[in-house]
Amino acid sequence: xxxxxxxxxxxxxxxxxxxxxxxxxxxxxxxxxxxxxxxxxxxxxxxxxxxxxxxxxxxxxxxxxxxxxxxxxxxxxxxxxxxxxxxxxxxxxxxxxxxxxx
Amino acid sequence: xxxxxxxxxxxxxxxxxxxxxxxxxxxxxxxxxxxxxxxxxxxxxxxxxxxxxxxxxxxxxxxxxxxxxxxxxxxxxxxxxxxxxxxxxxxxxxxxxxxxxxxxxxxxxxxxxxxxxxxxxxxxxxxxxxxxxxxxxxxxxxxxxxxxxxxxxxxxxxxxxxxxxxxxxxxxxxxxxxxxxxxxxxxxxxxxxxxxxxxxxxxxxxxxxxxxxxxxxxxxxxxxxxxxxxxxxxxxxxxxxxxxxxxxxxxxxxxxxxxxxxxxxxxxxxxxxxxxxxxxxxxxxxxxxxxxxxxxxxxxxxxxxxxxxxxxxxxxxxxxxxxxxxxxxxxxxxxxxxxxxxxxxxxxxxxxxxxxxxxxxxxxxxxxxxxxxxxxxxxxxxxxxxxxxxxxxxxxxxxxxxxxxxxxxxxxxxxxxxxxxxxxxxxxxxxxxxxxxxxxxxxxxxxxxxxxxxxxxxxxxxxxxxxxxxxxxxxxxxxxxxxxxxxxxxxxxxxxxxxxxxxxxxxxxxxxxxxxxxxxxxxxxxxxxxxxxxxxxxxxxxxxxxxxxxxxxxxxxxxxxxxxxxxxxxxxxxxxxxxxxxxxxxxxx
Amino acid sequence: xxxxxxxxxxxxxxxxxxxxxxxxxxxxxxxxxxxxxxxxxxxxxxxxxxxxxxxxxxxxxxxxxxxxxxxxxxxxxxxxxxxxxxxxxxxxxxxxxxxxxxxxxxxxxxxxxxxxxxxxxxxxxxxxxxxxxxxxxxxxxxxxxxxxxxxxxxxxxxxxxxxxxxxxxxxxxxxxxxxxxxxxxxxxxxxxxxxxxx
Numbered sequence: 001x002x003x004x005x006x007x008x009x010x011x012x013x014x015x016x017x018x019x020x021x022x023x024x025x026x027x028x029x030x031x032x033x034x035x036x037x038x039x040x041x042x043x044x045x046x047x048x049x050x051x052x053x054x055x056x057x058x059x060x061x062x063x064x065x066x067x068x069x070x071x072x073x074x075x076x077x078x079x080x081x082x083x084x085x086x087x088x089x090x091x092x093x094x095x096x097x098x099x100x101x102x
Numbered sequence: 103x104x105x106x107x108x109x110x111x112x113x114x115x116x117x118x119x120x121x122x123x124x125x126x127x128x129x130x131x132x133x134x135x136x137x138x139x140x141x142x143x144x145x146x147x148x149x150x151x152x153x154x155x156x157x158x159x160x161x162x163x164x165x166x167x168x169x170x171x172x173x174x175x176x177x178x179x180x181x182x183x184x185x186x187x188x189x190x191x192x193x194x195x196x197x198x199x200x201x202x203x204x205x206x207x208x209x210x211x212x213x214x215x216x217x218x219x220x221x222x223x224x225x226x227x228x229x230x231x232x233x234x235x236x237x238x239x240x241x242x243x244x245x246x247x248x249x250x251x252x253x254x255x256x257x258x259x260x261x262x263x264x265x266x267x268x269x270x271x272x273x274x275x276x277x278x279x280x281x282x283x284x285x286x287x288x289x290x291x292x293x294x295x296x297x298x299x300x301x302x303x304x305x306x307x308x309x310x311x312x313x314x315x316x317x318x319x320x321x322x323x324x325x326x327x328x329x330x331x332x333x334x335x336x337x338x339x340x341x342x343x344x345x346x347x348x349x350x351x352x353x354x355x356x357x358x359x360x361x362x363x364x365x366x367x368x369x370x371x372x373x374x375x376x377x378x379x380x381x382x383x384x385x386x387x388x389x390x391x392x393x394x395x396x397x398x399x400x401x402x403x404x405x406x407x408x409x410x411x412x413x414x415x416x417x418x419x420x421x422x423x424x425x426x427x428x429x430x431x432x433x434x435x436x437x438x439x440x441x442x443x444x445x446x447x448x449x450x451x452x453x454x455x456x457x458x459x460x461x462x463x464x465x466x467x468x469x470x471x472x473x474x475x476x477x478x479x480x481x482x483x484x485x486x487x488x489x490x491x492x493x494x495x496x497x498x499x500x501x502x503x504x505x506x507x508x509x510x511x512x513x514x515x516x517x518x519x520x521x522x523x524x525x526x527x528x529x530x531x532x533x534x535x536x537x538x539x540x541x542x543x544x545x546x547x548x549x550x551x552x553x554x555x556x557x558x559x560x561x562x563x564x565x566x567x568x569x570x571x572x573x574x575x576x577x578x579x580x581x582x583x584x585x586x587x588x589x590x591x592x593x594x595x596x597x598x599x600x601x602x603x604x605x606x607x608x609x610x611x612x613x614x615x616x617x618x619x620x621x622x623x624x625x626x627x628x629x630x631x632x633x634x635x636x637x638x639x640x641x642x643x644x645x646x647x648x649x650x651x652x653x654x655x656x657x658x659x660x661x662x663x664x665x666x667x668x669x670x671x672x673x674x675x676x677x678x679x680x681x682x683x684x685x686x687x688x689x690x691x
Numbered sequence: 692x693x694x695x696x697x698x699x700x701x702x703x704x705x706x707x708x709x710x711x712x713x714x715x716x717x718x719x720x721x722x723x724x725x726x727x728x729x730x731x732x733x734x735x736x737x738x739x740x741x742x743x744x745x746x747x748x749x750x751x752x753x754x755x756x757x758x759x760x761x762x763x764x765x766x767x768x769x770x771x772x773x774x775x776x777x778x779x780x781x782x783x784x785x786x787x788x789x790x791x792x793x794x795x796x797x798x799x800x801x802x803x804x805x806x807x808x809x810x811x812x813x814x815x816x817x818x819x820x821x822x823x824x825x826x827x828x829x830x831x832x833x834x835x836x837x838x839x840x841x842x843x844x845x846x847x848x849x850x851x852x853x854x855x856x857x858x859x860x861x862x863x864x865x866x867x868x869x870x871x872x873x874x875x876x877x878x879x880x881x882x883x884x885x886x887x888x889x
Contacts (some may be wrong), residue, residue, distance in 0.1 A: 014771060014774060015719075017767060017770045017771060017774070018767065020767075021763070021764065021766075021767040021889075024162060024763045025760065025763065026764070028756065028759060028760060028763065031882070031886060032752065032756050032886070035886050036752075037754075044886075044887070045887055048882050048886050048887055049882065049887075050881065051882075052878050052881070052882040055878050056875050056878050056879065057767060059871055059874060059875050060757065060871070060875060062770075063766050063767075063769070063770050063867070063871045064842075064867070064868055064871045064872070065864075070706075070708055071835075072706065072708065072713075073712070073713070073716045075715055076716040076720055077715065077716050077719055077723075079719050079720060080298075080303075080304050080720030080721060080723045080724055081720065081723045083304060083391060083723075084723040084724050084726075084727030084728075085727070086391075087308075087724075087727060087728075087731070087768065088389070088727050088730065088731040088734070091340060091731045091732060091735055092731070092735060093407075094340065094395070094403065094407055095334075095337075097734065097735060097736040159769045169755070198710045198714065199710070199714065246768070265721065268717075268721075269717050269718055269721075270714070271712050272713075272714070272717050273710045273713045273717065276704050276705065276706055276713065277704045277705055277708060277710050277713055278704065278705060278710070280705075283705065303717060303718075303720065303721040304720070304724050305720070305724075306721075307721055307724040307725035307728065308724055308725075308728045310725065311725060311728035311729055311732070312728075314827070315732070315827070318816070318823065318827065322816055322817070323816070323817040324816055324817055324822075324823035324827075325817070325819070325820060325823055326732070326824075326889060327824055330741075331741055331819060331820060332739040332740055332741040332819070332820050333736070333820060334736075334738070337732065337735065341728060341732075344728075378723075582740035616703075637718075678841070682845065686849075691702065
């Protein structure tokens with residue numbers, strides 16, 4: 001391939017960016033709301049983790065353009081990210097954070 | 103095109119070949135320093151109840167020996183070859199970020215000098231907590247002086263050098279390959295450089311965090327590793343070994359890469375099972391992240407953790423063993439030429455295998471409980487790091503010396519060097535298997551006659567003397583070759599890979615014309631036809647800014663060392679100013 | 692192909708990708724391990740403080756929600772800045788770049804306010820495990836934000852001097868990658884440290 005740049009896919013428009021910002025705001029509001037509403041407390045952790053995972057994903061995919069860019073960048077970021085997550089889980093196990101008996 | 107000479111051209115160089123040479127000589131000096139520290143250790147241990155070296159000094163010696171060898175000798179020696187050879191092997195004119203490359207070197211030099219400066223201060227407060235710096239021994243309460251501060255600050259600086267180099271080589275190897283140089287045509291040395299670079303950029307952040315925590319404990323009174331506030335010293339061990347285990351693969355993979363180049367050349371046969379060798383290298387990189395707590399079997403992690411890590415450790419022996427079989431199969435039926443480089447590569451196979459075998463014995467926690475913290479472990483890691491990495495790096499030195507200097511090292515002196523290394527290494531470290539199992543602990547400055555290890559320790563020390571002799575022979579060989587070495591052409595060994603297609607030493611622009619690659623063994627399968635060189639080939643200029651930016655780091659480190667906060671802002675200002683000027687100076691690769 | 696394009700984009704590349712962008716994504720991958728280690732330590736030490744203030748006593752969710760929102764919005768200004776630079780609209784590029792810098796500075800302002808009120812209430816670096824793990828984690832993040840603010844101000848300053856244009860879009864994109872990553876790390880920290888505190 002003789003080109004210097006990968007063919008850039010058409011960029012998301014400002015409208016897309018603002019839509020993402022609105023979703024991020026809504027998700028944040030829901031998160032804080034769930035935090036304050038006592039009835040949600042049993043499912044607080046899974047709900048908050050899922051919501052923040054979604055926020056993480058849409059910032060990375062749209063603002064950081066990963067969805068539209070070469071899949072190699074996804075690998076370059078995703079690999080170490082996965083490694084960090086697995087290492088974190090390993091440490092939590094080793095320190096008894098998920099212990100069955102105390 | 104003539105190349106600039108003179109001090110300024112070296113200080114501002116962004117040429118990967120010059121940077122490679124800077125790395126080589128700096129690392130070699132530190133290798134000799136680390137070796138001298140080892141000789142003092144062995145002199146002290148040559149007989150029981152010796153009083154040559156005090157206990158405190160002894161602690162400094164083994165700490166600095168280990169730290170110097172790992173971070174200031176072995177890694178930068180490999181980096182010397184990453185720098186010099188990889189762009190040539192992939193058919194590029196330089197690395198992706200030449201100034202970042204220079205920055206890496208200067209940061210390495212400054213970090214190494216920073217840590218070793220401790221030897222020169224009154225009462226020589228050199229680091230003395232072991233190369234692995236276990237808390238709480240390294241905490242302020244038990245180590246009030248500046249020794250550990252030198253260690254943790256020097257290491258943080260050195261870490262930045264490795265990180266920068268890692269980013270550079272990842273992009274270089276992936277993005278600057280010549281046309282037709284598909285990934286599965288890449289020389290194994292370049293592949294291993296790629297895997298090593300990924301390991302560096304993922305492992306060094308973890309030790310950085312560990313060191314920052316220790317620094318805050320020592321300087322700002324936090325309690326990251328202090329039990330009295332609920333902290334856990336074992337956290338240090340986890341963070342250190344999460345880095346430390348990938349680090350040992352960072353140390354061995356480049357040497358495995360060298361061996362994978364040298365064996366085929368001097369067997370006149372392609373590497374057997376190239377694909378398998380590459381994939382096993384990648385696999386070792388991944389699996390290396392899953393074994394770290396095998397350094398902690400005596401800490402009380404519990405049966406589940408012990409079993410998991412025992413299993414993962416045994417599994418990682420598989421891709422490692424696979425490589426050995428592939429190397430042997432490469433030799434089988436080949437037209438063997440026993441050059442010095444080849445001898446070192448063969449020595450690597452034998453000695454690394456022995457080290458791997460003792461390593462596998464560590465994988466079983468019950469056995470390891472007997473072995474850990476004894477000289478048995480010292481035997482293991484010296485077999486893999488000296489018998490493995492250093493022998494591999496020596497092979498690389500003899501192999502690539504003609505390419506880098508235009509002259510061949512003396513084979514006669516080389517063989518003397520080799521035999522002194524091989525015999526000396528075995529004499530020094532083989533007895534340690536027994537010394538350890540007979541109960542001599544690591545890191546003690548003397549031992550009692552009652553232990554019954556006197557004669558073996560003496561043998562070991564004699565072996566170390568042979569190693570020292572071997573190094574003298576090598577230094578003499580290097581010096582003599584400058585004037586009297588046989589002049590080398592482009593391909594004195596009839597090698598197959600691209601670095602042998604250009605003059606020795608290469609012109610500053612490497613290739614007159616970037617080759618188009620059609621095979622894994624370009625010079626054996628399709629020798630490039632001479633092409634008339636083009637007119638002007640642009641070569642990037644030098645720059646002062648990488649060095650200026652690098653200088654900011656040791657200045658920043660002076661702040662915690664001297665407990666003077668404002669210095670960190672001065673250092674940061676130097677760093678940021680250097681980066682700003684670097685970013686905006688006109689510079690074209 | 693622009694001949695004014697600096698450094699690594701002016702040549703053939705084996706993956707057809709911009710070398711600087713590739714290098715920067717590798718850097719971001721590396722930073723995942725950095726923050727991962729800091730977050731792991733925070734989580735491992737959660738609930739193990741022997742004495743001193745606890746998260747539920749000290750953390751101010753409403754205030755931190757505002758600073759979180761501010762940081763999220765600054766990511767919006769960042770993508771708008773990049774879009775402006777890419778289409779050569781330097782007038783709006785300057786506005787948005789300054790906006791990112793201000794957004795980041797506001798976030799730091801909130802953090803300074805937060806840190807000093809925590810210290811006043813007895814949560815210092817040295818008070819307990821919560822203190823040291825909290826301050827190092829959020830402090831490292833804050834230091835990253837600060838570097839980002841300086842970066843944005845530098846780009847804004849270059850733009851004001853007429854030295855930033857669409858031919859430099861890649862450098863702005865990379866600055867954006869940095870900024871969004873710092874934002875994304877905060878999303879993780881806000882959830883794990885603030886919302887999921889013990």
